[in-house]
Amino acid sequence: MNIFVTVGTTPFDQLIRSIDLHCRNINEIQFQIANAEYIPVNFPYFYFSDQIFCYYERADIIICHAGAGTVYKLLEMDKKIIVVPNLFRSDTHQQDLAKFVEINEYALVCWDIEKINDYIQQSNIFVPKKYQKDEFTGHKLLNKIIKELYGK
Amino acid sequence: MLQDSNILIVFGNGGHAEQMSRLIRLLQEKHNINFIAITEEGTKIRDIKIPILKHLNVIPLRPKHSDFSKIIKAWRLFSSFIVTFFVSFRLLLGSRISLMISTGPGIALPIAIVARIFRIRVIHIETWSRFYTKSFTGRFMYHVANDFWIQNKELMDLYPKCRYIGRL
Numbered sequence: 001m002n003i004f005v006t007v008g009t010t011p012f013d014q015l016i017r018s019i020d021l022h023c024r025n026i027n028e029i030q031f032q033i034a035n036a037e038y039i040p041v042n043f044p045y046f047y048f049s050d051q052i053f054c055y056y057e058r059a060d061i062i063i064c065h066a067g068a069g070t071v072y073k074l075l076e077m078d079k080k081i082i083v084v085p086n087l088f089r090s091d092t093h094q095q096d097l098a099k100f101v102e103i104n105e106y107a108l109v110c111w112d113i114e115k116i117n118d119y120i121q122q123s124n125i126f127v128p129k130k131y132q133k134d135e136f137t138g139h140k141l142l143n144k145i146i147k148e149l150y151g152k
Numbered sequence: 153m154l155q156d157s158n159i160l161i162v163f164g165n166g167g168h169a170e171q172m173s174r175l176i177r178l179l180q181e182k183h184n185i186n187f188i189a190i191t192e193e194g195t196k197i198r199d200i201k202i203p204i205l206k207h208l209n210v211i212p213l214r215p216k217h218s219d220f221s222k223i224i225k226a227w228r229l230f231s232s233f234i235v236t237f238f239v240s241f242r243l244l245l246g247s248r249i250s251l252m253i254s255t256g257p258g259i260a261l262p263i264a265i266v267a268r269i270f271r272i273r274v275i276h277i278e279t280w281s282r283f284y285t286k287s288f289t290g291r292f293m294y295h296v297a298n299d300f301w302i303q304n305k306e307l308m309d310l311y312p313k314c315r316y317i318g319r320l
Contacts (some may be wrong), residue, residue, distance in 0.1 A: 009166055009255040068281035069170050072319070093281050100283045123295035128314060135317070138301060139178035139276065142253070146183050150157045 001130070004059035006032040006052070008067040012086050013038035016045075018113040019063065023120065030055060061123055063116070066094035066109075071101065075131035080108045082119050105129040157185045158205065160252040160267065162260045164212070167281060171255045174201035174320045175277065183275035188249065190240065192259050193276070208243060211235045213258030237262040243314070244270050254297070255279065256289040264296045275299040278307065278320055286310055 003026055005019055011034045020040040023029060031045035039045070049055065050090065056062060056079060064070050066085035074081050085098035102109040108126050110119045163172040169191075176187070186205035193209045211232050213214060214225070247263045252267045254260035254276045266273045276297040278290045283306040294300050294311050302311060303319040 025235070065165065068279070069167050085214065092285075093279075093287065096283045096285055098280050100304075134305075134318040136178070136303075136318040136320050138320075139175060140186070141315075141317065142175075142179060142275070143183075145273070145275070146179075146251065150183065150185060 001026060001060050002028040002030075002058055003061045004030050004032070004055045005063045005071060006055075007022075007034050007065045007086075008070055009048075010034055010086075010089075011036040011038075012065050012084075012088075014065075014088055015084055015086070015116070018116050019043075022114070022117050025117075026120065030059075031042070040065050061120065063110075063120075066098040066101075068097050069123055071094060071097060071107075072131075072133070075101075075106055080123060080126075080128065080132075082110055082116075082123055083107050084110045084113060084116070087111075106131045106132075156248060157183075158188045158247060158249045159185050160188050160190065160249045160263075161202075162190050162248075162252060162254040162263050163195065164259065165195045167279060168192075168255045168257055169195055169200050171280060171320050173202065174252075174256070175253070176200075176202045188243070188247070190243070190259065190263055192257060204282040207256065208239065208245075210239060210259050213261065233262050237266060237320075240266040241269075244272065251275070253277070253291065256287065256293075257302070258289050260289055261292050261296065264293060268296060268298075273298050277299065277301045277317070278303065278311075280304065282307060 011055045013036050016031055016033050017038045020042050029038050029043040033045050062079050062081045066083050076151055083098055083101050085094040101107050107128055108119050108123055163169050189204045190208045192212050197207055213232050219268045236259055238287045244266055249272055252272050252274045255278055267274050274297040276293040283304045300314045301317045302314045
């Protein structure tokens, strides 16, 4: 099993450390750690990558922070993911997205990073619901408004 | 003094920039209008791939890390608000801007107030990462902006006078 862990643009040391220490039974894990202070000891890692889609494609499971951009992208790619909201940040907006994913059963959501290995095991039998989003129509409205305001 | 017609776009780093980038790129019609950007310090403007005529950086409205006392936080909020307000006032005075589009974050607030003073139409697009709770920016922009657009239907209960536009 190939697992890829991504934390986005801000560090999430607690998650990286927990997986690094508790998931020694998994044969292939790679970390994207951002500007982390905790450096993994048991698995390969990098800070950022321009080629992150390659890692996404290769992975059987992706463990990610609850960042909207990342989560939507991965769900649109139909990847099996485990969403881990970063509850250590001062603002709590990752919780909303995590709840949304959980309520709609788009993915497993891990609220306790110490139990991350349980969620990895669970993901073998979890069957996610397909993510579908409504079409975005804001630009059509914007075009109209721009014509009204600028006459162009 | 800015010539031609200009649209003011306001955004910050990360998700805010990504959303603004997607939005502007979807505006396929050229309109022959320039974009003026005010962004939060640290926002990588090159990454968003929109040609921008003029770009101004302002400090974040609220600091990212809040290890400070309430008094210090309140003072920082107040002073960053005032500075951004005056910086925006100077930029918008005499500019040929009729429209401001914001995807947050907090800096959008003082800028939007200046825009409203100059009778510039303000459209705020609430972030795609909020469903069940109000963001700091959204809470206030709901009352300042002319148009408050949401990407998640779940927010309709929190913001009754909004327009749902689907997700970027």
